[in-house]
Amino acid sequence: MKHLPLLCLFLMLLSYPALQAQQNYTVSGTTYSLKTEVEGTLTLLWNTIDGEYRYFSKKGNDIVELKNSKTDGDYQEEYKEVLRSQTADAVVAVEDVNLTLPSLRAFFIAYNKKIDPAYSVETVSIQLKTRLGGFAGLSNNAYFFNPDNSFLPVLGVEFEIIDDVRLRRHAIVFQFRQLISSSDYDFSSSQVSFNYRFKFIKTDRFDAFINAKPAAFTSISRNQILVEGEEVTTFSGGSEFQFPGSFGIGFDHALGNGYLTFLFNDVVAINLDDNGEFPLELTLGYKWNL
Known part of the structure; x- marks a missing residue:
């Protein structure tokens, strides 16, 4: 929670003109x-x-x-x-x-x-739309062991569900992300997560949103060797179902048949302990309207 004031500052500074033309x-x-x-x-x-x-x-x-x-x-x-x-x-x-x-x-x-008694208007109660996207970026893996604050590549895909009629500012996202190990930092992880997004700026051309991650299944792999005297212990990782309660900030900009999307992930995590470093995970991607 120590990064919450910074998150609030980001929200106060965000502004973007409505680009939609009717x-x-x-x-x-x-x-x-x-x-x-x-x-x-x-x-x-x-x-x-x-x-x-x-x-x-x-x-x-x-x-x-x-x-x-x-x-x-x-x-x-x-x-x-x-x-x-x-x-x-x-x-x-x-x-x-x-x-x-x-x-x-x-x-x-x-x-x-x-x-006009003959007047009628079509009322649409719900209109679900879906988007499929891919993204890539870098992460300092601040919620796991990372002694040198090294950055690792991130790749992922996501599937977004939105309702353009009654819940235009809300979205549900299922996401898979892969953290890839490097020669300097032998750590990798796979994560499947459920996300909710609230779009506090919403136009036909641009969205700015808060991304909340209430649930995730994470599998990690790492080679960490501890030497105590002649005893050598190697940690290889494991899997865990988590309730991180993490929040990030994202932006979507209409481009072609979809959206260019940027996300600052997991700035704050209520139920996870960081390793003392400020979380920095930035991804850039594109998602298509299905």
Whole structure:
């Protein structure tokens, strides 16, 4: 846990502009690239702009941003007045609407159905997608015996499962990684792990995420010889099912039919003891959309 403050510092420094382009709209003299969430008499537009969710309501040719500013500690809920004005021709409750995508989506659909009884919208409850990738990098193997803090090559593959509808910021990853021994450091390991990723920055072109590893099966092989007098003992390794509780930081950038991916692995491990060195395992790879 001693590296947790550094991990928090990394998160505070992370920023990246949203690169996704949908359709351009001009609102109050400013042009925005916005997604269409609900289309109808009343259309809901949105996107993440400078790391902030922004919502817009379009009726006819008029587009108004939905805002909820804060004054003296109180939210002003200006968006509710905008919605009341735009939906004055129908009886639709505004009081319980929150400035979130699910709440706004439900309100816009309810209004459109009031205006047009034949209005329908396709609701997709889940849309699973998968990605398969490979990666390579270097590791100083900080959670095992490494007296000289030597770096070893890392190779691996991973299989990622995501839901692009209801759980866009979440992913499950099954990963295999192989640590390869060198002439300076005769240690190798194979690991199969289950990982969870939370994407705290999520656009169509770029993701930044926290990688959590709750469970792993690790098999190690090492030649460590201890000489005490005339007695020689050799340690060859073994296998173990672990609950490391480790966390890392990663980035995905859209490229071709997939994503270029960079990961700073296992920066913090709650249930593992390090060897006194700061964990440094950096990998670069590419994963394909299946």
